[in-house]
Amino acid sequence: MSGCIIVHGGAGYVPAQLTEEKTRGCQSAVQAGYSILCSNGSALDAVEAAVRNLEDNPSFNAGHGSVFNNKGQIEMDAMIMEGAQFGVSAVAGVKTVANPVSLARKVMECTDHVMLISEGAELFAREQGIPEVSSEDLVSPQTKSRWEKYTTKSDDHDTVGAVAMDCHGNIACATSTGGTTLKRVGRVGDVPLIGCGSYSDNSLGGVSCTGHGESITRVTLAHRVLSNSITMSGQNAVEQSLKFMWDKVKGRGGLIMITPNGVISKGFTTKRMAWASIDTNGILETGIDQPAITTD
Numbered sequence: 001m002s003g004c005i006i007v008h009g010g011a012g013y014v015p016a017q018l019t020e021e022k023t024r025g026c027q028s029a030v031q032a033g034y035s036i037l038c039s040n041g042s043a044l045d046a047v048e049a050a051v052r053n054l055e056d057n058p059s060f061n062a063g064h065g066s067v068f069n070n071k072g073q074i075e076m077d078a079m080i081m082e083g084a085q086f087g088v089s090a091v092a093g094v095k096t097v098a099n100p101v102s103l104a105r106k107v108m109e110c111t112d113h114v115m116l117i118s119e120g121a122e123l124f125a126r127e128q129g130i131p132e133v134s135s136e137d138l139v140s141p142q143t144k145s146r147w148e149k150y151t152t153k154s155d156d157h158d159t160v161g162a163v164a165m166d167c168h169g170n171i172a173c174a175t176s177t178g179g180t181t182l183k184r185v186g187r188v189g190d191v192p193l194i195g196c197g198s199y200s201d202n203s204l205g206g207v208s209c210t211g212h213g214e215s216i217t218r219v220t221l222a223h224r225v226l227s228n229s230i231t232m233s234g235q236n237a238v239e240q241s242l243k244f245m246w247d248k249v250k251g252r253g254g255l256i257m258i259t260p261n262g263v264i265s266k267g268f269t270t271k272r273m274a275w276a277s278i279d280t281n282g283i284l285e286t287g288i289d290q291p292a293i294t295t296d
């Protein structure tokens, strides 16, 4: 078995004009991750490569393409986790790194900590020789005008993420975001909070979430869906967990999941969520409009 992988490009507002480029972007990212699985690479390497690909693509709100906070600055969050030893790490409020997911991985491999924030994370990045970038490098004029045109504060909960299982049955996840448009300076969402925006446990599965970060955090969505999958199918667990988030805190979002049997599940309670997956038979699938989960 060569493993399997799924990625998402966020469950935020996607105008019809952007559906094709978001879907294409997810397809490119899933192929980047899958090629690592095919050459016997680890699930951790695969999710890092897939999320880096999405961070480098200005169509998505992560890395290049990150949205502005209410002071016109970029503050990015990311996390990465492997499900064998529960190696996990995150960064929050990072402004000067092009690939926050790789900085998070360095925190996991080169420190005793699970999270570094803001200036501390940037100082660590410099120590590691990670090149510094300016906000101007991360926000292209095209991205800026697109977000000004299409984004409304209440609709924007974009994020990118990946979950993979390798041929050894190791399951990893990674998630990265620029957060919510016009968020307060210093606001941190669900992405770097372990068990909220992502979680991996080889005996349960791996998850990456997208959507309204405060709602995802309140219901610890990533860990909730894995717990639910113990007593029901993965797809039912996805749908019930997202419905629970709507019923309990009126939060919308989406998530992707791989369970230890290699089954891929996904769902969302917003209008669209771009995703792409390659299953254990090497079959590539992509989508953005369906299947949505009814919340009314």
Ligand code: GLY
Pocket: 157, 158, 159, 177, 178, 179, 180, 188, 189, 190, 191, 209, 210, 211, 212, 213, 214
């Ligand atoms: N889910 C991304 C965020 O709220 O920051």
